[in-house]
Amino acid sequence: MSQLAPDSVVSKDPSQIISRKVDDEALIIHLTSGSYYSLNAVGTRVWDSIDGTRTAEDVAKIIQSEYDAEFELIETEVMSLLTDLVEEGLVQVR
Incomplete structure (x- = not known):
């Protein structure tokens, strides 16, 4: 796993996750x-902003x-959440 830094590009792996938005809440499996x-x-x-091109x-x-x-x-706070998402395998760092 790559180390997350402010200049790291973050992306979702659609082969590993399913996500849906219900009201203001994201549900992810x-x-x-x-x-x-x-x-x-x-x-x-934050989740909606992760598009694979943004740092x-x-x-x-x-x-x-x-x-x-x-x-x-x-x-x-964003770095903390992204770190958690990376550790859980929901987001990848490039």
């Missing part, structure tokens, strides 16, 4: 492990443009 995940509204916005920093900038908070705080 990892097909190999069978594990089920749920993301809140902000986590869902972790790009995703944080998208979130920052939509919420009234310091970029450093948002970047820290």
Whole structure:
């Protein structure tokens, strides 16, 4: 597994996951492990921003443009969520 950094491109692996959006919540199933995940509204916005071309920093900038908070705080929180998603095998780092 590659180390996540702000300049890392993050992507989903559609062969390993199924995700659906229900209201403001993302529901994700990892097909190999069978594990089920749920993301809140902000986590869902992060999830929706992962398109395989954006870096972790790009995703944080998208979130920052939509919420009234310091970029450093948002970047820290986005990096934490992305790290969790990578560790769970839901997101890949390139």
